[in-house]
Amino acid sequence: MAVAQPKLEKENEDCSLLPLVHDIIKCMDKESQDVHQELAKLKAKIQEAREQISNMPGIDSSPQEQQQQLATLREQVHTKNQLLQKYKSLCMFDVPKAS
Amino acid sequence: MAAVAEKPTKERLLSVLDDLEVLSRELIEMLSLSRAQKLPQPGEDTQILELLVQRDREFQELMGVAQQQGKVHQEMQQLEKEVEKRDSDIQQLQKQLKEAEHILATAVYQAKEKLKTIDKARKGSISSEEIIKYAHRISASNAVCAPLNWLPGDPRRPYPTDLEMRSGMLGHMANLPSNGVNGHLPGDALAAGRLPDVLAPHYPWQSSDVSVGMLPPHHGNDFNLEPPGHNKENEDDVEAMSTDSSSSSSDSD
Numbered sequence: 001m002a003v004a005q006p007k008l009e010k011e012n013e014d015c016s017l018l019p020l021v022h023d024i025i026k027c028m029d030k031e032s033q034d035v036h037q038e039l040a041k042l043k044a045k046i047q048e049a050r051e052q053i054s055n056m057p058g059i060d061s062s063p064q065e066q067q068q069q070l071a072t073l074r075e076q077v078h079t080k081n082q083l084l085q086k087y088k089s090l091c092m093f094d095v096p097k098a099s
Numbered sequence: 100m101a102a103v104a105e106k107p108t109k110e111r112l113l114s115v116l117d118d119l120e121v122l123s124r125e126l127i128e129m130l131s132l133s134r135a136q137k138l139p140q141p142g143e144d145t146q147i148l149e150l151l152v153q154r155d156r157e158f159q160e161l162m163g164v165a166q167q168q169g170k171v172h173q174e175m176q177q178l179e180k181e182v183e184k185r186d187s188d189i190q191q192l193q194k195q196l197k198e199a200e201h202i203l204a205t206a207v208y209q210a211k212e213k214l215k216t217i218d219k220a221r222k223g224s225i226s227s228e229e230i231i232k233y234a235h236r237i238s239a240s241n242a243v244c245a246p247l248n249w250l251p252g253d254p255r256r257p258y259p260t261d262l263e264m265r266s267g268m269l270g271h272m273a274n275l276p277s278n279g280v281n282g283h284l285p286g287d288a289l290a291a292g293r294l295p296d297v298l299a300p301h302y303p304w305q306s307s308d309v310s311v312g313m314l315p316p317h318h319g320n321d322f323n324l325e326p327p328g329h330n331k332e333n334e335d336d337v338e339a340m341s342t343d344s345s346s347s348s349s350d351s352d
Contacts, residue, residue, distance in 0.1 A: 025127075058171060
C-alpha cells in the first residue's frame with residue numbers, strides 16, 4: 001500500500017494543470033517567445049484530459065451508485081450459487097438419450 | 100452536497116476541467132493585461148489563482164476516484180460473467196428437469212392404465228379349469244369339427260338335435276311336446292322312441308366309465324348340457340376328445 005500511494009500521487013500530479021500554468025506565467029515574466037508554445041501545451045493537455053475522461057470505464061455513475069450495483073451483483077451470484085447447489089444436492093435422474 | 104455526490108463522476112470531472120480551463124485562461128489574460136498596462140490588479144489575480152489551485156486539487160481527487168471506480172468496474176464485469184454462467188447452468192438444469200418430469204408423467208400414466216386393466220381383468224376372472232372343461236364339452240359334442248368317421252348320411256349333427264334338447268333341462272322346464280320339430284326324424288319314430296340302434300343317441304353322459312379328472316360329479320354350475328339325473332359315466336369321450344360321442348339325429352342327409 002505504501003508503494004501504491006506514491007504511485008497514485010505521481011499519477012495525480014501528472015494530471016495537474018498547475019505546472020503548465022506556472023510555466024506560462026514564467027514565460028510571460030521573461031517575455032519569452034515560448035509563451036505561445038506553452039499555451040499550446042496547456043490546450044493540448046486539457047484536450048487530452050477530456051479524451052481520457054471520456055474513455056475511462058465505470059465513471060458513468062457516482063461511486064455510491066456503483067457500490068450499490070456491485071452489491072447487487074454479488075448478491076445475485078450468491079443466490080444463484082445457492083440455487084444451483086440446492087438442485088445439485090437433490091437426487092438426479094438419469095435422462096435416457098432418445099434413440 | 101448530497102445532490103452533488105449523486106452526479107456521475109464523469110460529469111463532475113468534465114465540469115471541473117472546464118472550470119480549470121476558464122480560470123487558467125482568465126488568469127493568463129489578466130496577467131498579460133496587467134503587464135501590458137503596467138497596472139497592478141487589486142488582488143483579483145490572487146483570487147483567481149486560489150480558485151485555480153482549488154479546482155486543480157479537486158480535479159486530482161476526482162481522477163483518483165475515477166481510477167478506483169475503474170477497478171470496481173472490472174470487478175463488476177467479472178461478476179456479470181459469473182452471473183451469465185450461472186444463468187446458463189440454471190437453464191440447462193431446468194431443461195433436464197422438464198425432460199424428467201415428462202418421462203415420469205408418461206410412466207405414471209401408463210402404470211395407472213395397466214393397473215386399471217389388471218383390476219378389470221381380476222373382476223371378470225374365470226377359472227381356467229372351467230374354460231378348459233367347457234372347451235372339452237364343445238369339442239366332445241363334435242360341434243366344431245365332424246367326427247373322423249362321419250360320412251354323408253350320418254344322422255349325427257354338430258348341433259343339439261330335437262331329442263337332445265327335449266332331454267335336457269330346458270326341454271324339461273319348458274315341457275315341450277315331443278314332436279319332430281327339427282325334421283330330422285319321423286315324428287312317430289321319435290315319439291315312440293323306437294329308434295334304430297345305429298341312430299340311438301349316445302350321449303356323453305351315458306357312458307359307463309367315469310372320468311375322475313374331468314368332471315366332478317358335484318360340479319353343478321355353468322354348462323350343464325346333460326339333463327339332471329343323468330350320470331356322468333361317459334367321461335372317456337370327453338377326456339379323449341373322441342369321435343365316439345354321437346348325437347341322435349332325425350335326419351340323414
